[in-house]
Amino acid sequence: MLSKVKYKVQFQKGLSFSQFNALYGTERQCLMALLNSRWPDGFVCRICGCRKYSAIMTRGVFQCQKCRKQTSPKAGTIFQDTKLPLTLWFQAMHVLTQGKHSISALELKRQLGVHYETAWSMKQKLMQVMLVKEEKTVIGGRIEVDDAYMGGESHEGKRGRGAAGKTPFVVAVETDPANPDCVARVMMKVLPNVSTASLKPWFEKSIAKGSLVITDGWRAYNFLGSIGLCHEAFDMPGGWRSGRHPSFRWVNTVLGNLKGNVRGVTRWVGRAHLDRYLAEFQYRFNRRFNMEAMLPRLLRAAVLTPAFPQPILKVAWMDA
Numbered sequence: 001m002l003s004k005v006k007y008k009v010q011f012q013k014g015l016s017f018s019q020f021n022a023l024y025g026t027e028r029q030c031l032m033a034l035l036n037s038r039w040p041d042g043f044v045c046r047i048c049g050c051r052k053y054s055a056i057m058t059r060g061v062f063q064c065q066k067c068r069k070q071t072s073p074k075a076g077t078i079f080q081d082t083k084l085p086l087t088l089w090f091q092a093m094h095v096l097t098q099g100k101h102s103i104s105a106l107e108l109k110r111q112l113g114v115h116y117e118t119a120w121s122m123k124q125k126l127m128q129v130m131l132v133k134e135e136k137t138v139i140g141g142r143i144e145v146d147d148a149y150m151g152g153e154s155h156e157g158k159r160g161r162g163a164a165g166k167t168p169f170v171v172a173v174e175t176d177p178a179n180p181d182c183v184a185r186v187m188m189k190v191l192p193n194v195s196t197a198s199l200k201p202w203f204e205k206s207i208a209k210g211s212l213v214i215t216d217g218w219r220a221y222n223f224l225g226s227i228g229l230c231h232e233a234f235d236m237p238g239g240w241r242s243g244r245h246p247s248f249r250w251v252n253t254v255l256g257n258l259k260g261n262v263r264g265v266t267r268w269v270g271r272a273h274l275d276r277y278l279a280e281f282q283y284r285f286n287r288r289f290n291m292e293a294m295l296p297r298l299l300r301a302a303v304l305t306p307a308f309p310q311p312i313l314k315v316a317w318m319d320a
């Protein structure tokens with residue numbers, strides 16, 4: 001039988017295709033949605049302060065009716081310099097946020113009818129939006145923590161020493177001690193290695209002071225008490241056992257879902273992109289209770305995210 005929480009997540013109302021089309025089916029609708037998201041209090045000309053404007057649809061800009069200065073709502077956002085219609089961007093945001101699982105760039109290519117490189121670049125940019133947004137998250141309360149490697153477990157004595165070709169990352173899952181069926185939010189971070197020097201700055205930034213952090217007692221976590229966190233370490237001699245330990249139930253569930261998602265959708269994630277892939281999983285997971293609002297929220301995050309520099313994309317593309 002499904003728990004109430006699972007039921008709430010799985011059977012909630014998302015944004016249907018017909019609703020999506022009614023709201024964002026035309027270029028003008030998307031441009032106006034972009035304007036409203038970027039300037040929630042209404043458009044103001046940055047030269048003369050006038051609030052009256054005309055939309056020039058052929059160029060996707062707004063022209064001030066007083067001084068005639070043109071303003072692009074895309075400038076300075078993740079959409080800067082895009083030659084693609086906004087309708088395609090909105091479709092991409094819709095398919096990336098409405099399904100239970102992520103979709104690959106190949107699937108995005110098929111759904112949007114664009115070249116693979118275009119779909120890949122759009123997906124990277126939208127994942128960048130999620131990364132920038134998620135980096136500001138702070139979780140607190142009871143936190144289950146584990147570290148893992150993409151492509152394999154970090155354990156069996158390899159932890160802290162690295163595993164060839166695999167990228168370490170840390171996972172922190174916020175749980176509700178009063179409700180064992182409830183996991184609230186998740187935070188993840190790619191690390192150069194699982195050492196105190198790598199872990200400490202991230203824990204200081206991402207976990208609220210006074211939180212209870214549960215680890216398997218790996219010595220790199222010994223700093224937790226020194227930065228205002230309560231540390232409960234489960235010493236597990238004789239190798240890794242937390243996979244079966246009830247105190248790590250949720251962090252193991254999240255790791256299982258994440259690895260299933262990577263295997264099923266992206267198959268392989270290079271080190272250069274892993275932060276963005278983890279951020280995408282995290283973004284969707286942390287907002288799973290309100291799918292209907294996901295697109296407007298992603299749009300708002302997108303207009304607040306600076307343009308993704310093309311040279312970085314090209315390097316990342318070559319790396320993939």
Ligand SMILES: [Zn+2]
Pocket residue numbers: 045046047048049050064065066067068069
């Ligand atoms: Zn003006």
